[in-house]
Amino acid sequence: MDQEISLNTISKQYHISKHTSSKVKRRKEELEFDTAKLECYSDTELGKLFFPNLYESEDIYAPIDYEYIHNELSKPGVTLKLLWNEYCIKINDGKYPVSYSKFCRGYTEHVQNHNYTNHIQHKPGIRTEVDWSGPTMHYTVPSTGEVVKVYLFVATLPFSQYSYVEATKDLKMDTWINCNRHMFEYFGGSTVRVVCDNLKTGVVMHPKNGEIILTDTYSDFGNHYMTAIMPAQVRKPKQKASVEGTVGKIATVIIASLRNREFNSFEELYKAVRERLEVFNSTPFQREMEAERKYSKR
Numbered sequence: 001m002d003q004e005i006s007l008n009t010i011s012k013q014y015h016i017s018k019h020t021s022s023k024v025k026r027r028k029e030e031l032e033f034d035t036a037k038l039e040c041y042s043d044t045e046l047g048k049l050f051f052p053n054l055y056e057s058e059d060i061y062a063p064i065d066y067e068y069i070h071n072e073l074s075k076p077g078v079t080l081k082l083l084w085n086e087y088c089i090k091i092n093d094g095k096y097p098v099s100y101s102k103f104c105r106g107y108t109e110h111v112q113n114h115n116y117t118n119h120i121q122h123k124p125g126i127r128t129e130v131d132w133s134g135p136t137m138h139y140t141v142p143s144t145g146e147v148v149k150v151y152l153f154v155a156t157l158p159f160s161q162y163s164y165v166e167a168t169k170d171l172k173m174d175t176w177i178n179c180n181r182h183m184f185e186y187f188g189g190s191t192v193r194v195v196c197d198n199l200k201t202g203v204v205m206h207p208k209n210g211e212i213i214l215t216d217t218y219s220d221f222g223n224h225y226m227t228a229i230m231p232a233q234v235r236k237p238k239q240k241a242s243v244e245g246t247v248g249k250i251a252t253v254i255i256a257s258l259r260n261r262e263f264n265s266f267e268e269l270y271k272a273v274r275e276r277l278e279v280f281n282s283t284p285f286q287r288e289m290e291a292e293r294k295y296s297k298r
Helices: 007-014 018-031 035-040 043-050 052-056 066-072 080-090 100-113 173-187 216-224 237-256 266-281 287-295
Strands: 127-132 137-140 147-157 162-168 193-196 203-205 228-231
Touching: 018 043, 066 080, 066 100, 080 100, 127 173, 137 266, 147 173, 147 237, 147 266, 162 173, 162 237, 162 266, 173 216, 216 228, 237 266
Parallel strands: 127 193, 193 228
Antiparallel strands: 127 147, 137 147, 147 162
8 A cells, every 4th residue: 555556456466345445544544554564563463453343342252272272172081161161260361251152163163274183073962971980979977987988970961061960879780770760850851872881780791793782671771761772882982982071070070079078978968969960060051952952852
């Protein structure tokens, strides 16, 4: 523009409209901008300088380091939902966090722009992933001082990361089946598939080649709820990565948050776990959860 190049020529050369060219020229004159210092500004700085209205709404949100997000996702148990929660907690400069859906879209764009390998995209209402949590809890019997171990059943819907956790007294077959039943009651419906580990209470045999044999009770459970029970292949943890991740988060959100509480009965501990579960699931309403409920079989 300093060389008196016509707006027509500028528009054609840079593939922008004459309206935009004219707007930039007027803004340059308003700012008395010295084009000799053009290289001193980044593209973002120039954008904010010449198109402040476009950047005004973005400036209220805390920035996201998507390279950090991508690296963290490679670690066991880390999911986008966990990282979004951490991002929200760390904001302390008066800015606002972006929504979970915008956070995910931004990560998807980052992956595409850098040709990274993205993570599996799940469809709502298709699968539930279930497992026992490795970490356990305990309560103390006041009259004897006996310390009693308590186990945690964990289930998650991969699309929304909506989860269910139940404290149990043992790892027996009846307990496993009841937890699966309570899980579907909590979710409000069943999914097409249930992906589990090769636990003895559910799987009799899982050969490398050949038919998987479930226990009669677990097979009957699947038939009743019209859901396919699909054990993950041996030494293939990525086939149920969501529940593996949820187990890790539950250990942090529930077990760690209750570590300083003394429980004097199973019922007291059971109630505390349920309360922490509600905290875990009580993120801002997400359309993913709505879709998961919509597609679950009633």
